Amino acid sequence: MQRKALKLAVIGGGSSYTPELLEGLIKRYADMPVRELWLVDIEAGKDKLNIVGELARRMVAQAGVPMEVHLTLNRREAIAGADFVTTQLRVGLLAARRQDEHIPIAHDVIGQETTGPGGMLKALRTVPVILDICRDIEELAPDAWLLNFTNPAGIVTEAVHKHSRVKSVGLCNSPLAFTKMLAAEYGVAEKETLPEFVGINHLHWVTAAYVNGEDKLQELIARGASHTAANVKALDWDPDFLRALGAIPSYYLRYYYMRDQMLADMKSALAADGTRADIVGRVERELFELYRDPQLREKPRQLEQRGGAYYSEAAVRLMHALYTDRRDIQTLNVANDGMLDFLPADASIEVNCVVAAQGPMPLRPQRVPESIKGLLQAVKAYESLTVEAAVTGDRDVALLAMAAHPLVPSVAVAKALLHEMLDANRSYLPQFCGDIALETGANDR
Amino acid sequence: MQRKALKLAVIGGGSSYTPELLEGLIKRYADMPVRELWLVDIEAGKDKLNIVGELARRMVAQAGVPMEVHLTLNRREAIAGADFVTTQLRVGLLAARRQDEHIPIAHDVIGQETTGPGGMLKALRTVPVILDICRDIEELAPDAWLLNFTNPAGIVTEAVHKHSRVKSVGLCNSPLAFTKMLAAEYGVAEKETLPEFVGINHLHWVTAAYVNGEDKLQELIARGASHTAANVKALDWDPDFLRALGAIPSYYLRYYYMRDQMLADMKSALAADGTRADIVGRVERELFELYRDPQLREKPRQLEQRGGAYYSEAAVRLMHALYTDRRDIQTLNVANDGMLDFLPADASIEVNCVVAAQGPMPLRPQRVPESIKGLLQAVKAYESLTVEAAVTGDRDVALLAMAAHPLVPSVAVAKALLHEMLDANRSYLPQFCGDIALETGANDR
Amino acid sequence: MQRKALKLAVIGGGSSYTPELLEGLIKRYADMPVRELWLVDIEAGKDKLNIVGELARRMVAQAGVPMEVHLTLNRREAIAGADFVTTQLRVGLLAARRQDEHIPIAHDVIGQETTGPGGMLKALRTVPVILDICRDIEELAPDAWLLNFTNPAGIVTEAVHKHSRVKSVGLCNSPLAFTKMLAAEYGVAEKETLPEFVGINHLHWVTAAYVNGEDKLQELIARGASHTAANVKALDWDPDFLRALGAIPSYYLRYYYMRDQMLADMKSALAADGTRADIVGRVERELFELYRDPQLREKPRQLEQRGGAYYSEAAVRLMHALYTDRRDIQTLNVANDGMLDFLPADASIEVNCVVAAQGPMPLRPQRVPESIKGLLQAVKAYESLTVEAAVTGDRDVALLAMAAHPLVPSVAVAKALLHEMLDANRSYLPQFCGDIALETGANDR
């Protein structure tokens, strides 16, 4: 069947990731012709947008595909009539991330971009901006798919499902990275593998790992096979624990299962190199130096060391499956609706889905270890309270959310952290600090 | 990847359907090499087995594939080491079906092979035989898949899930027939369609009908598009009712929604031509005449008029997906496990599944009309009681099952029907009538 | 503790039942001082209101309690500031009931006041009137309890819970009648018994029957002990069926379990004496003759033959427990909220409750026989659709409701019945027939 050409709007288009996304779109152009690519950013990100935008145009020209690259600060223009909208924005830029990491550590609590108090503040800053984007989509592109890559992706996706009519999916690179590791481990193609993921964003467990129909999970556990990412310290799992668990935890689960060691490690890393925000800041500066080079006509290798590997591949794969009715299995953040009966129906969960033209259809996990349910429920309770706090700006609910987080050791610490972090973020939290104008959608994730 | 050659055991191999199955296996041989095909039957079906078996051998020779066709009365020999076991048996042969149809009609109740009192008695006869086969599989081929085509497929599948460790799936031709109708209606390939089925075997509703990602359901309802089968009278649906319902009912639902007309029609048909068993008996005699012809080397056209269209296609497609880890979407009978939260967790349901090497993974239906739940729950309650009655031989439970069936108008009629039908079937119901030896697995379905 | 004097508003106060209610209020006056009794009726019921009201005043004078009896056609005046509001109204009076009974029987379907098509039409007439009353209560007496005795009490109660904020409970006399039968059977006081009821209004089963802590259910079943009411023909239960069931069905369940016999009996009764509406009409005329007698100063004996025995006792007992924080166990219609997990959370159910000052708290039934769930679910599905139809006036939903009722044999019959009955009731169904003014709250139940 003949399919129509596409319009894609990228909110936070000035991000250093954009060249990777470009590369993916160019590769799939024959199958999925993105005729109009709109890179949107805010005033504060204008320079980066221009640098990245020019590189994008050079890449398109080099590849010889008829893709138009539009650069704009006018979000509504970009969204109008779009088929897909992706978000890769960071409200408050790296400076805000830096605070999310530093303040908790000063209270002896994990300070991390998506996990713990840092993730909560990021959610409080981000949810209102994303819901604002949803209002535009509802008005200007009601049939568009919103593909959300903005962290904390689980909380953001849940907020969108609860407070908007936009068709949306949340996405993380980590399941794809595991799949690639599995395929490499057994020397097979990715499509010959089928790992089963159970959980929520950044808190999932692999509970089966099929390779050509045979479950290799026990073998992987025995081998100590694992995977991690640039942003999470790769401490080794206790082999007795993994065997008892009968599942492979997401690398983010180190913040829970190895809380003390991870915190100690964070503290010494902070003393040496600063936090992850500090490192990413340096990497980004180097990348934009490269992007400026008018001779550069393709994605530079160095981007692969940026972290967030496979994000763009995951994004393009999802768009492609929705566009072509591909019906392959992808691991996505979707509404629970009874799929995991021990979590609320309106929670977002991260599970395998079949992606058809009408959207992702979740597959029921075949096995959920009893021992993971308690932690999942506790973190999901924190997440749902955070959605409510982000939408209402109710400080009582925010306190309940912070105190409910398993990494926060007491109500007293929760209260101190909340007070200090709300204050540090006041320019980005109009719902809590009503006198402040909202700065939307900065570009670096 | 290199895959091993297969052994397939067909219980009730002397059935008139076997040539269709053969045709399918031969077509797919390159992809799915069934090296050993074992056709099993019982002493009473020996002649038919030989006729069908010889035709099968001629078909294989004609096609030039290296498939060995074994004919045997020794079920255990056929099952030992099999990769797939299929069942297409009829306990009590057409004579029992005839009673299932005639006795209820004499009490002014729908008399049908799978629906109502007839279906219940067929279940009581069949479940013990299938569970006996499961015992053999557990012992002799514990990794084999049991593909159950024997009606009432929903009840039989539920009995297997509840009372055996065998990996099993239940299968019906009706969803495939709908898919083909949908593709034909829109002039597209089957794989461009995706109808969504919600319900249980012979009691499902189509609640969405995607064609290249667009839902054509309302359009189909407005057009009065429908489909039916040789064994169910194609009375027209009330268009107001279908519009109110917002779903397309399985043709078997005519027995409920048009009970009075269907019963009236059955009575006049019975007076004219006898019941469906009588008609099938004539068709089968003609088919076996054809099969006997040593010049016949392929499936005869006339088989297509037999009813049960696409059964073999559905069967071969399922085997193929399991064998090749195909991950396409098929509509199957599987354990509910919370997929339809208004039915018991251990009930069998009929829904879309992704079929991977490790088995079918059900997809959560996206919408379940409120108005179909009551009938589904009522019939499922009857089904679960029937499973219990079939396994225990408890007449009290059998009475509760019969009285629970929505087509049975009162306890008094239930009691009369049960008494008369148990008596008529006593040679096939050792669990109720303990003094009788069990006759297993006759061949015609 | 000192409790305040009460104001009670009785909507449909001109009903022939009122003297029984009076008797109960007078008896409990010391414990529960109803200082103001407001009997409300509509213009069409003015004469009856006056007759009953005068009798009420004579009864109060005779008893020497300081209760003021107010008669009014102004509902808002009666409701303003009330502590309790009770409803005992019949929209369309006995003439409408007569149609509810006659029309279905002409189509070979059970014609009954609360069960089947008759009950559905009564619900369609009644729900809007009750919700109108709720609007008044929300405005004029937001802390009042609405005690709903108007049938079909389960549907009406569900409509109130779904579409109003009024605190309300539905009530039926039948559980109390069973309790009295049980106490009499064992020669003990009522409070020494504890029957357990599971189900919904007019469709419950007794699943335990404690007498001083010992469950006598099996014994009762073996004895054939049962109870019934003036309005339901007391055909004998099949003893084998009851034993298999392991529960005692409500007498209304005869319409389901003995559908054919009950229908046959209805037809011959209709030929002989007319339907129940005809009989009640004659009884009421006789009662009002008696009430007119200025010498009558107490409830006449003859009222006890009217049917609806113990209604007033049940009503007064409920008010008394709410008023005195009594915490005794009463069987009431309340929101399900997960108490019966096989029915929707927002359904009304009829179960044992502890009645404290803040309201009834349902007790989880200890055992629910599997064999009753299917019928309960099917009838509840009909009820929930009926609530929706009554509130929206959507004919499509009304057709789904009628077709969903287990006593309606086909969609064709459902459609014919619906058409004929909506037409016959058009003056009482403004939501379906928008051009018609609504006649509210007539007085005879």
Add this chain to the structure above:
Amino acid sequence: MQRKALKLAVIGGGSSYTPELLEGLIKRYADMPVRELWLVDIEAGKDKLNIVGELARRMVAQAGVPMEVHLTLNRREAIAGADFVTTQLRVGLLAARRQDEHIPIAHDVIGQETTGPGGMLKALRTVPVILDICRDIEELAPDAWLLNFTNPAGIVTEAVHKHSRVKSVGLCNSPLAFTKMLAAEYGVAEKETLPEFVGINHLHWVTAAYVNGEDKLQELIARGASHTAANVKALDWDPDFLRALGAIPSYYLRYYYMRDQMLADMKSALAADGTRADIVGRVERELFELYRDPQLREKPRQLEQRGGAYYSEAAVRLMHALYTDRRDIQTLNVANDGMLDFLPADASIEVNCVVAAQGPMPLRPQRVPESIKGLLQAVKAYESLTVEAAVTGDRDVALLAMAAHPLVPSVAVAKALLHEMLDANRSYLPQFCGDIALETGANDR
């Protein structure tokens, strides 16, 4: 009605609590004649049994009731034919408790009798002994009620429900203490109050506090009203947090909500006075000095300072309600069965129940704050894993349980604690350390 005289077996009868129980039984003798009281203990507790037993006999003589007090080391003799069996035993005596408290604190983890690692080890020691008692009851007194007061009462009750057919209830004094505080606060009788408890043993929240039908919860929160017990340090709740929560937490919840302060406090208390076990040891020695006095003929005042206030009152009240079919509301540990739909069906929960002769019937809580669910689910997950570990002796499951506890900061700490504590308890853990004979049922709780 005439009720039969009773036999009561008290396992761990040599406990210092026994005189309080005696006092309660004597007071209620007229209503609930315990004719035979059997105090059972083990060889190691023989001396205490004799001291307490002699005091019991003097108390009975003084009161002039015809109660026979039997002292025995033969548990089976005591249980045979009993109507009630109560357990107030401590496996490993105070020495084991001392380890439960000391070892975790050395790892910077809360060390407490029922909460955290200490509670887990107490469960591992206690569950096998209680299940052993259940075996005796099943054989020798199948109709008896087992009233379990042995901590951790929630886990022990869940183990009994999962692994025995004995009718049993778990009991804690803390809800009764709250009720008394509430009545005192408002100057009303206990029966005029109705606090609503939601949760599990030692982890409940008060979500409503009715006084004569009016909910005083917000008022209590605003006043900072609270209650505590001798064994839990009464740190003040954060008023902002309580207001946000909208519920009053059990005093045991301080270990979670104030983890850091409670731990700090424990450490300094340990340095000063030792742990609670050390204190209780001193109190007990003093009590037994008093009990020895042949002039003592009633419960000494000093016992009230022992901690566990109202335990005996709660126990006698429960027995009395079961015996007299009283149907009052008591807060008990019972099987969940869907009452709290966010916890497993087979979990034990602590909620209000109506206590009738046939047993306690749970009342559905009217409101469950979202913010308490996550913690409840996490702790219940730990509890259910602990039951499994206690019954199977599987060290993998024990590790999962320990790591699942919200107060344990990492898998590494969980592993270290488990190793050290299993080793310290090896004489009481035959299921883990198979070579060791089981010491059963010591007497002091």
